[in-house]
Amino acid sequence: MFRDKAIETLSSEGLQKLQIERLQQTLKRAQSVPFYRERCKEIGIAPHDIQTYDDVRKLPFTTKKDLQEGYPFGFLAVPMSEVVRIHTTSGTTGKPTVVAYTAEDLESWSELIARNLTMAGMTSDDIFQNMVNYGMFTGGLGFHYGSEKIGAVTIPSATGNTHRQIEMLSDFGVTAIHCTPSYAMRIVEVVEEMGMSLPKLKYGLFGAEPWSEAVRAELEKRLGVEAFDSYGMSELFGPGVAFECPEHDGLHIWHDAYYVEIIDPKTGENLPPGVRGELVVTPLLKYAMPLLRYRTGDITMLMPEPCPCGRGMRIARLTGRTDDMLIIRGINVFPSQIEHIVMQIPGVGDQFMVTIERVNHLDEMSISVEITDDVFNGELDQLTKLQSRLVDELKERLELRTTIRLVERGSLPRFEGKAKRVIDLREGM
Amino acid sequence: MKNNAYLIKQISIFSENKPGKLAHVAKVFQDANVNMMSFSIAEAEGFGVIRALVDKPEMAFSSLSKKGIHVAYTDVIAVRMKNQPGGLYEVAAALAEAAVNIEYSYAFAGCHQATLILRVDDIDAAIDIIQKSGAYVLKPEELLCPCE
Incomplete structure (x- = not known):
């Protein structure tokens, strides 16, 4: 379903005209921020110099570090009287970054979320439980306003008290949920322990951390939902920046609100569709805090083929961030790759945990994996086979030797928000 | 079975x-x-x-x-052995002759008897063979030593 078919399917000349126009306006608004005014002056670029997509490459990048140095209000482009809300980033990396919104910003943001929910198939008939943090984290209020916008019943359950969450899911006949994929796995586990089922549940919207196709298959099977991947970050409003359509093959990144580039994180050079690199976004509709070429740190690629659904630009599902990429013995590994390999092997339970240490100057990765009840038949044999299968698969796919520790179900930590599945004990890391 | x-x-x-x-x-x-x-x-x-x-x-x-x-x-079986030299030999030799494989085994001794616990690949055959060899196969209720 479309919320705004004309905009969602806009292409070629119409799209270029709209994007260039909005890029110029953004550059104009950015002139109120000293950081951008100085940079643009150095380069000698003015809003009317942006006439083609190639011209965008002349603009300066903005990094998270730049935003942190502007703490708290250095990047505001409007007087404080026009700001109606402030959030801070979740602080996954370093100290928090302040993001501010005007009334127009909040309107654009909730409209994007409403578009995503409609694209997934949700309507005013749905009952939506929003199981993410409602505080400074943008995931709570962002989805909340979008869901109210489409007229769905919106339950601001936030996080915590898993039994109570499940009671509401069941008693209120909830049809759609939003949470981190790790918390969804926890919900599944407790629902099964309680011997319950949630037959009304139809849509599972999962985001805020990378998750694998193996986890999608588990969640769809055990929760009975159609699972949708959601992407966003506070600097770009919050969640809702990009979202899966029912094709589940990449996420549509809304071309009327974001201008997207993929760059080589080392050289800053633009990369063509189909090649993975760092996602760089210039928001087109931000008033309180316009950004130019924001380096998200997220790794993805532009999908080269058009989507059968008719909507515009798609990015591939996120595999990780430039800053959560692990370098083990010189090999680049994302935690999501490990998840993908480990979780699809029968006998592996819902949780795993990666530990990296330096032993005798060499990086050693060990992975603790919970086993399922049915894989243990009382003999060592089946477990040692599982252990060597894990070692072999990881060796083959990552070219890394790992130590696998099989652990009891329920013995690894559970997460309500973003999962922290990697413990890096190497010095100076 | x-x-x-x-x-x-x-x-x-x-x-x-x-x-x-x-x-x-x-x-x-x-x-x-x-x-x-x-x-x-x-x-x-x-x-x-x-x-x-x-x-x-x-x-x-x-x-x-x-x-x-x-x-x-x-599933395992328990065999009463004489708590003296050669007690284990009788049982192990009989199973070996019939090509029944012992996957693992452990034993405990109490009072005057010793009990051998066996996990074998063919449990039904093993019981027959051990009984034929003259050794005594215990039922679950006989596991506890009578003196306890």
Whole structure:
């Protein structure tokens, strides 16, 4: 379903005209921020110099570090009287970054979320439980306003008290949920322990951390939902920046609100569709805090083929961030790759945990994996086979030797928000 | 399986190889008032299986499951041996002759008797062979020493 078919399917000349126009306006608004005014002056670029997509490459990048140095209000482009809300980033990396919104910003943001929910198939008939943090984290209020916008019943359950969450899911006949994929796995586990089922549940919207196709298959099977991947970050409003359509093959990144580039994180050079690199976004509709070429740190690629659904630009599902990429013995590994390999092997339970240490100057990765009840038949044999299968698969796919520790179900930590599945004990890391 | 009456339910418990794991299992048994007659631990890389013979297998199984511990039943047989040199030889030789493989085994001795616990690949054949060899195969209810 479309919320705004004309905009969602806009292409070629119409799209270029709209994007260039909005890029110029953004550059104009950015002139109120000293950081951008100085940079643009150095380069000698003015809003009317942006006439083609190639011209965008002349603009300066903005990094998270730049935003942190502007703490708290250095990047505001409007007087404080026009700001109606402030959030801070979740602080996954370093100290928090302040993001501010005007009334127009909040309107654009909730409209994007409403578009995503409609694209997934949700309507005013749905009952939506929003199981993410409602505080400074943008995931709570962002989805909340979008869901109210489409007229769905919106339950601001936030996080915590898993039994109570499940009671509401069941008693209120909830049809759609939003949470981190790790918390969804926890919900599944407790629902099964309680011997319950949630037959009304139809849509599972999962985001805020990378998750694998193996986890999608588990969640769809055990929760009975159609699972949708959601992407966003506070600097770009919050969640809702990009979202899966029912094709589940990449996420549509809304071309009327974001201008997207993929760059080589080392050289800053633009990369063509189909090649993975760092996602760089210039928001087109931000008033309180316009950004130019924001380096998200997220790794993805532009999908080269058009989507059968008719909507515009798609990015591939996120595999990780430039800053959560692990370098083990010189090999680049994302935690999501490990998840993908480990979780699809029968006998592996819902949780795993990666530990990296330096032993005798060499990086050693060990992975603790919970086993399922049915894989243990009382003999060592089946477990040692599982252990060597894990070692072999990881060796083959990552070219890394790992130590696998099989652990009891329920013995690894559970997460309500973003999962922290990697413990890096190497010095100076 | 015709020799059902002789099957003994061993409790097999998955355990990570780290301090406190055996104590944890033992505490569950204590709280459930389950008595262990014998046990052994088989170890692999980083984990092991605790094999226990207990007086109340069902109680042991459900108490461990409730604590989230991975547990399974394994069928074994128990053979009474003379607690003297050559006692084990008779039983092991008879099984070897019939090509029944012993996967693992452990033993416990009490009073004047010794009991050998066997996990074999062909449990039905093993019972017949051992009985024919003249050794005594115990039923579950005979596991406890009469003097206790």
